Amino acid sequence: MANVGGTPRGPYRSGIKRREQIVSAAAKAFGERGYNGASMRQIAADVGVSPAALLRHFQDKEELLAAVLEWWARETAALRLEGRDGLAAFDGLRDLMTYHISHRGLLELFIHLTGEASNEKHPARAFIQDRYTGIVSMLVKRLLATAETGEIPPLTDAQAEAEVRALCATMDGLEIQWLLDPAVDLVGLFDFHLDHTLARWRSGAYAPGARS
Amino acid sequence: MANVGGTPRGPYRSGIKRREQIVSAAAKAFGERGYNGASMRQIAADVGVSPAALLRHFQDKEELLAAVLEWWARETAALRLEGRDGLAAFDGLRDLMTYHISHRGLLELFIHLTGEASNEKHPARAFIQDRYTGIVSMLVKRLLATAETGEIPPLTDAQAEAEVRALCATMDGLEIQWLLDPAVDLVGLFDFHLDHTLARWRSGAYAPGARS
Structure with a gap:
């Protein structure tokens, strides 16, 4: 991956990117099946990570919901x-x-x-x-x-x-x-x-x- | 149970009653958690029957949804x-x-x-x-x-x-x-x-x- 000057690099940067991918996949899943209907397992699969890896970014679905709402308010x-x-x-x-x-x-x-x-x-x-x-x-x-x-x-x-x-x-x-x-x-x-x-x-x- | 003249009696009657209880519990569950968020297991528990007994009345959640929508249209x-x-x-x-x-x-x-x-x-x-x-x-x-x-x-x-x-x-x-x-x-x-x-x-x- 090309390293652009002034932006975070290495594991930190890829951590931010992964987090964004998860929030984006969760927004899509919540839009399609609702918060109640979406599952952490499916969101992890959509991003291509294990459920355990997902939980390292977001402790539970409610924490992920908060991130999606924050992103939505920004958008x-x-x-x-x-x-x-x-x-x-x-x-x-x-x-x-x-x-x-x-x-x-x-x-x-x-x-x-x-x-x-x-x-x-x-x-x-x-x-x-x-x-x-x-x-x-x-x-x-x-x-x-x-x-x-x-x-x-x-x-x-x-x-x-x-x-x-x-x-x-x-x-x-x-x-x-x-x-x-x-x-x-x-x-x-x-x-x-x-x-x-x-x-x-x-x-x-x-x-x-x-x-x- | 008192038997009212002209209405179905016995197992048939109690089957209708149980079916109505299930539809009513499902309508409540779908209203509270959405169709996607509600579970057959929880609906069975709300009615006080086993999941297997629930499945004898409604083969799956989609069949139950159809019954709820029919009931709702009637109401x-x-x-x-x-x-x-x-x-x-x-x-x-x-x-x-x-x-x-x-x-x-x-x-x-x-x-x-x-x-x-x-x-x-x-x-x-x-x-x-x-x-x-x-x-x-x-x-x-x-x-x-x-x-x-x-x-x-x-x-x-x-x-x-x-x-x-x-x-x-x-x-x-x-x-x-x-x-x-x-x-x-x-x-x-x-x-x-x-x-x-x-x-x-x-x-x-x-x-x-x-x-x-």
């Missing part, structure tokens, strides 16, 4: 709508739908884990909950900030949360439909929904605040 | 919006959200299996796909019939499908949020969304047909 961090303000920031959500189409495996992983995390005992539940809360509060902040600039009429925190939750729900639901039937026009359906939602926000016809 | 058959016509039929979807809240286990099972079925190799994929297609075409027919009576302006098949898909997406997404956080006001959020959608349909501001 999707760029989709945080940075660099745009006001309602235009919400246009960035259209890019997210396009991104899903070219990263089906990541979306399968997310939808699969979210389904599993509907159960209170699932080890990814806290992560999925936090991620959801994080996205909702990020979008709520942006919506409230947009109202402060006068681009849209004022709305309460509760109204903003209701609006953002409904918008996220539609995204998730359309993603599921596209996973079940690739003929579904994920981007087109979402585009219309967002156009309409943005027009409604501009007119101030907000949802009543659903949470007290 | 939810009443939610088919019968007895209402025109836009009023869509009001029946509000009852569906209320139903979910009092039948969390059934919803967990559905969301869990749908997440798993995002994978092309999952044995419930065809069932979930058919169910989705069935619900979409039932609602599309109702929407087109509503337009024919003049209650809403005319729309094309493709527009009706786009509208119905977006509506179903919002329901599914809100259900997922409620499973992740019971403080989410599933009924209130959906009510507003449906009110607004019905008002939009009345005004004829339909989605463009997304599927050619």
Whole structure:
């Protein structure tokens, strides 16, 4: 193997590489069979190492899940709508739908884990909950900030949360439909929904605040 | 055991009862751990029978899955919006959200299996796909019939499908949020969304047909 100056070399470097291979194989396995359905034995076989070698990197499946979730959060961090303000920031959500189409495996992983995390005992539940809360509060902040600039009429925190939750729900639901039937026009359906939602926000016809 | 006139008795009757117990335990296990994550051994233990006895009723996990899906379709058959016509039929979807809240286990099972079925190799994929297609075409027919009576302006098949898909997406997404956080006001959020959608349909501001 060629040794590139400044990067780790020898056993340390190959250890990092092997770890990455394992996380990548685990992400694929969790996406295909879910966390509950995937086995450490199969993941080891996919990478081409023994189960014992796998356990030297990750003590158990839960530790491997944590690494996969970390990797997943890193992979999707760029989709945080940075660099745009006001309602235009919400246009960035259209890019997210396009991104899903070219990263089906990541979306399968997310939808699969979210389904599993509907159960209170699932080890990814806290992560999925936090991620959801994080996205909702990020979008709520942006919506409230947009109202402060006068681009849209004022709305309460509760109204903003209701609006953002409904918008996220539609995204998730359309993603599921596209996973079940690739003929579904994920981007087109979402585009219309967002156009309409943005027009409604501009007119101030907000949802009543659903949470007290 | 008391013997009620006209019902099967003896070994046959207790066989039916045991079968029902197994399907019910399997539905719970699939809802909690997914189809992939649930094991025949654990389901047998939950019912209090040996794995061998379980296999006398269901040859393998896939056969048990088929029985669970059949049971689930029967349980939810009443939610088919019968007895209402025109836009009023869509009001029946509000009852569906209320139903979910009092039948969390059934919803967990559905969301869990749908997440798993995002994978092309999952044995419930065809069932979930058919169910989705069935619900979409039932609602599309109702929407087109509503337009024919003049209650809403005319729309094309493709527009009706786009509208119905977006509506179903919002329901599914809100259900997922409620499973992740019971403080989410599933009924209130959906009510507003449906009110607004019905008002939009009345005004004829339909989605463009997304599927050619």
